[in-house]
Amino acid sequence: MGDANLTIADRIQDRLETLTRAERQLAHSILENYPASGLGPISTLANDAEVSTPTVARMVQKLGFKGYPEFQAELREELKAKVKNPIAKHDTWAEGAPSGHMLNRFTEAVIDNIRHSLGQIDTGDFDAACAQLADTSARLHIVGGRITHTMAEYLFLHMQMIRPDVTHIQSTSNAWPHYLLDVKPGDTFVIFDVRRYESNTLKLAEMAHQRGARIILFTDQWRSPVHRLADISFSSRIVVPSAWDSAATTLLLIETMIAAVQDLNWEDTKNRMQTLEDMFDQTKLFRKFT
Amino acid sequence: MGDANLTIADRIQDRLETLTRAERQLAHSILENYPASGLGPISTLANDAEVSTPTVARMVQKLGFKGYPEFQAELREELKAKVKNPIAKHDTWAEGAPSGHMLNRFTEAVIDNIRHSLGQIDTGDFDAACAQLADTSARLHIVGGRITHTMAEYLFLHMQMIRPDVTHIQSTSNAWPHYLLDVKPGDTFVIFDVRRYESNTLKLAEMAHQRGARIILFTDQWRSPVHRLADISFSSRIVVPSAWDSAATTLLLIETMIAAVQDLNWEDTKNRMQTLEDMFDQTKLFRKFT
DNA sequence: ATGTATCTGAAAAAATTCTTTCATTATTGT
DNA sequence: ACAATAATGAAAGAATTTTTTCAGATACAT
Numbered sequence: 001m002g003d004a005n006l007t008i009a010d011r012i013q014d015r016l017e018t019l020t021r022a023e024r025q026l027a028h029s030i031l032e033n034y035p036a037s038g039l040g041p042i043s044t045l046a047n048d049a050e051v052s053t054p055t056v057a058r059m060v061q062k063l064g065f066k067g068y069p070e071f072q073a074e075l076r077e078e079l080k081a082k083v084k085n086p087i088a089k090h091d092t093w094a095e096g097a098p099s100g101h102m103l104n105r106f107t108e109a110v111i112d113n114i115r116h117s118l119g120q121i122d123t124g125d126f127d128a129a130c131a132q133l134a135d136t137s138a139r140l141h142i143v144g145g146r147i148t149h150t151m152a153e154y155l156f157l158h159m160q161m162i163r164p165d166v167t168h169i170q171s172t173s174n175a176w177p178h179y180l181l182d183v184k185p186g187d188t189f190v191i192f193d194v195r196r197y198e199s200n201t202l203k204l205a206e207m208a209h210q211r212g213a214r215i216i217l218f219t220d221q222w223r224s225p226v227h228r229l230a231d232i233s234f235s236s237r238i239v240v241p242s243a244w245d246s247a248a249t250t251l252l253l254i255e256t257m258i259a260a261v262q263d264l265n266w267e268d269t270k271n272r273m274q275t276l277e278d279m280f281d282q283t284k285l286f287r288k289f290t
Numbered sequence: 291m292g293d294a295n296l297t298i299a300d301r302i303q304d305r306l307e308t309l310t311r312a313e314r315q316l317a318h319s320i321l322e323n324y325p326a327s328g329l330g331p332i333s334t335l336a337n338d339a340e341v342s343t344p345t346v347a348r349m350v351q352k353l354g355f356k357g358y359p360e361f362q363a364e365l366r367e368e369l370k371a372k373v374k375n376p377i378a379k380h381d382t383w384a385e386g387a388p389s390g391h392m393l394n395r396f397t398e399a400v401i402d403n404i405r406h407s408l409g410q411i412d413t414g415d416f417d418a419a420c421a422q423l424a425d426t427s428a429r430l431h432i433v434g435g436r437i438t439h440t441m442a443e444y445l446f447l448h449m450q451m452i453r454p455d456v457t458h459i460q461s462t463s464n465a466w467p468h469y470l471l472d473v474k475p476g477d478t479f480v481i482f483d484v485r486r487y488e489s490n491t492l493k494l495a496e497m498a499h500q501r502g503a504r505i506i507l508f509t510d511q512w513r514s515p516v517h518r519l520a521d522i523s524f525s526s527r528i529v530v531p532s533a534w535d536s537a538a539t540t541l542l543l544i545e546t547m548i549a550a551v552q553d554l555n556w557e558d559t560k561n562r563m564q565t566l567e568d569m570f571d572q573t574k575l576f577r578k579f580t
Numbered sequence: 581a582t583g584t585a586t587c588t589g590a591a592a593a594a595a596t597t598c599t600t601t602c603a604t605t606a607t608t609g610t
Numbered sequence: 611a612c613a614a615t616a617a618t619g620a621a622a623g624a625a626t627t628t629t630t631t632c633a634g635a636t637a638c639a640t
Contacts, residue, residue, distance in 0.1 A: 020617060021606095036370040039329045040363070041597060052619040057599060068598060069626085073330070079369075080326040093408040094416075102553070103416060106546040107408055111401065118383040118397055120303060120321070126384075126393060147447055154440040158534060221318060242549035243563070244448060248542050256396040259532035263392070273533070310587060311636095331627060342589040347629060358628065359596085 007078055008071070009034050011063055022051045023059045035075045042068045105241050113237035113249045117221075121234065121253075129216050129232045130257055132188050134264040139165040139187045141179065141208070145201050146172050148192035151218070151250055155190065158258045161276060162269045171201040180204070185212025193217065193224035194238060195245055205229050218250055297368055298361070299324050301353055312341045313349045325365045332358045395531050403527035403539045407511075411524065411543075419506050419522045420547055422478050424554040429455040429477045431469065431498070435491050436462050438482035441508070441540055445480065448548045451566060452559045461491040470494070475502025483507065483514035484528060485535055495519050508540055 012027050019027055029049035030038050037045055046053045057068060065071040094103040133140065140159060144152025149170045156168035169179045189208045193201045202225055205215060209229040217230035220238045227233045236249035262269050302317050309317055319339030320328050327335055336343045350361040384393040423430065430449060434442025439460045446458035459469045479498045483491045492515055495505060499519040507520035510528045517523045526539035552559050 022618065033370050034373070036366045036373065039366055039369075041359075042599095043597075046619095053598075054600080054619065055617090058618095069331075076326045076329055079329070080323050083324070083326065093405065094411050094413060097411075097413040097416075101413065102550040103408065103411065103413065103546055106549055107404065107542065110542055110545075111404070114397065114401070115383065116322075118393065119385055121384050121387075121393065122303075123384055123387040123391065123393065126387075147444070150440045150444045150447070153443070154437070154537070157437055157440070161534075240545065240549065242545070243552055243559070244451075244545075244548065246545050247444070248538060248545060251541050252397065252400055252538050255400075255530065255532065255534075255536050255538060256393055258534065259396055259530065260392040262533050269533070312588065332629095333627075336589095343628075344589065344630080345587090348588095 008038070008063070008075060015063070019059070019062075022055045023062075025049055026051050026055060026059055035079055038075050039072060102241070109240040110246055110248045113239070113246060114252060117236045117249045117253075125232045125234070126257070126260075129234075130260040130264060132214065132216065132232075133159065133190070133257065133261045134163070135188070136163050136165065136265070136268075138214075139167075139184070140190070141167050141169055141183070141187060141213075142190045143169045143171055143201065143204060144192040145170075145198040146196075148194055148218075148247070151247055151254060152190070152192050154251070155254050155258065159261075161272060162258070162262055163265070163272075169204070171198055171204050176200070176204055180207050180211065183208060183211045183213055187211075187213045189213050189215045191215055191217050191226055191230070192219075192250070193226050194220040194247075194250070195222065197224045197226075202226055218253065220245070298328070298353070298365060305353070309349070309352075312345045313352070315339055316341050316345060316349055325369055328365050329362060392531070399530040400536055400538045403529065403536060404542060407526045407539045407543075415522045415524070416547070416550075419524075420550040420554060422504065422506065423449065423480070423547065424453070424551045425478070426453050426455065426555070426558075428504075429457075429474070430480070431457050431459055431473070431477060431503075432480045433459045433461055433491065433494060434482045435460075435488040436486075438484055438508075438537070441537055441544060442480075442482050444541065445544050445548070449551075451562060452548070452552055453555070453562075459494070461488055461494050466490070466494055470497050470501065473498060473501045473503055477501075477503045479503045479505045481505055481507050481516055481520070482509075482540070483516050484510040484537075484540070485512065487514045487516075492516055508543065510535070
């Protein structure tokens with residue numbers, strides 16, 4: 001790769017004076033639509049700049065590249081780097097820790113996952129899923145697997161506060177077939193299934209589907225086989241510098257959904273919460289603390 | 291040129307369902323480094339996506355282009371247009387959703403929480419906590435409350451894969467006093483306690499402390515009363531535009547810690563994981579899926 | 581289980597792109 | 611003004627890239 005920390009644009013700018021007439025013409029043309037113009041064929045660039053192809057080839061060599069393709073390769077690298085940091089110039093998240101520290105590397109990866117995952121979300125799907133979760137005329141079943149049952153439980157605990165008729169099923173439990181006995185057409189299933197997709201979860205989804213349930217799926221970027229049965233799917237990126245996967249993006253989605261559903265039927269939720277508060281007061285589960 | 295006002299990324303996203311396995315793999319690779327990856331030679335793209343060149347050629351035709359060069363030309367046009375409008379400030383995380391949409395407001399808040407929480411972390415404390423979790427000479431007890439038991443469970447499931455002698459205690463369970471019977475001085479307690487601090491959790495912490503256990507606490511910015519008993523505390527910001535609090539930052543910390551601990555005694559962990567894999571293979575819990 | 585349709589990639593063929601050569605044109609110093 | 615030097619682009623040649631073909635692999639329906 002070329003000089004460190006110096007974009008090609010910078011390098012062209014620096015050498016602008018030393019260039020010949022045709023080359024300067026070309027340089028301006030490159031900078032005009034940077035970097036797009038440099039990423040096309042050499043002849044297109046030459047035409048746009050109204051110079052000949054050899055002029056381009058020669059100048060690129062003057063700039064220190066072996067040839068036009070190498071020049072393009074570096075332009076693409078620049079672009080890649082630029083797209084990656086529109087916001088995350090936050091190189092070190094944990095101040096005081098070196099950027100190579102796990103805290104920084106991991107956080108970086110998670111933020112990146114969030115950015116990618118959110119960027120791909122279909123807002124319509126999201127809103128539709130929220131509406132479905134808020135629909136109290138349909139019963140709600142939440143399903144998780146070996147690891148993901150924690151996410152399922154988290155969603156369950158909150159949904160339980162927001163609305164009635166919510167159950168949490170663990171696909172790894174032997175009891176799950178019993179839950180399916182009472183499933184009626186129109187019931188909603190929220191299913192979590194990420195990498196190392198579980199056969200039980202798939203079977204459960206199939207049976208729920210067969211019984212006419214509507215399925216909302218939370219999965220990873222590679223998508224669980226359940227997605228073919230799902231009405232709505234959400235894919236989160238889960239790759240982090242670890243032997244395991246990250247559930248952080250998934251949790252973010254869940255929490256956002258909880259907040260959105262809560263907004264949808266706030267009147268009901270408010271009452272339920274008040275009742276819950278009263279009951280907690282009586283059991284003295286929570287400590288009054290200033 | 292292609293469809294008006296619809297980026298190639300959008301079009302790929304839309305048709306993701308109709309694509310075949312290899313094509314979807316390719317699609318993800320394109321979106322991963324968009325648009326840079328699509329601007330190089332077809333064979334580079336194919337290699338990065340781990341598919342064949344013809345697959346790329348076929349897919350761009352499916353997307354409505356005459357050939358790869360035409361596809362690239364439109365990518366360059368998009369890039370040109372995008373560079374011209376510097377509106378692309380990243381305050382909308384879910385593109386296509388208005389910045390007032392819950393997806394964007396919530397994500398913004400979570401990122402902010404992460405930034406603040408990570409900024410205040412003492413790296414020394416973090417490393418010390420990791421070392422303690424990795425120390426297999428001390429038994430490890432993980433404790434959570436009404437909501438936080440999901441986080442506790444998440445940590446438990448991973449620690450269980452990494453090291454022996456890990457237990458998960460729910461402070462809301464009646465059974466927790468029994469767990470304390472066997473606690474020895476030097477044992478480690480990881481305790482989760484966030485807003486609406488639970489009296490049970492505090493009592494449990496006090497008893498553990500009395501018996502000479504070392505306490506690592508995960509709490510919120512206002513800090514649970516347990517922090518006075520804790521050797522190490524981590525405070526996460528938890529405020530989001532919702533009636534409830536966010537566990538996202540806490541989960542990020544947990545996951546980072548898991549990754550760091552795993553690095554500390556990787557040799558042991560590797561063996562445990564292999565054994566686990568073998569056992570899973572025998573139970574056929576996971577589905578082999580391509 | 582069997583046959584059919586679809587998907588996939590290796591390799592060859594076609595097309596394009598990049599580089600080099602070389603003759604022509606412009607520039608500079610004397 | 612003239613020679614020497616440098617710059618430039620047309621065109622041929624070299625290299626690479628893209629497309630097509632085709633056979634094997636895979637998924638799917640019966």
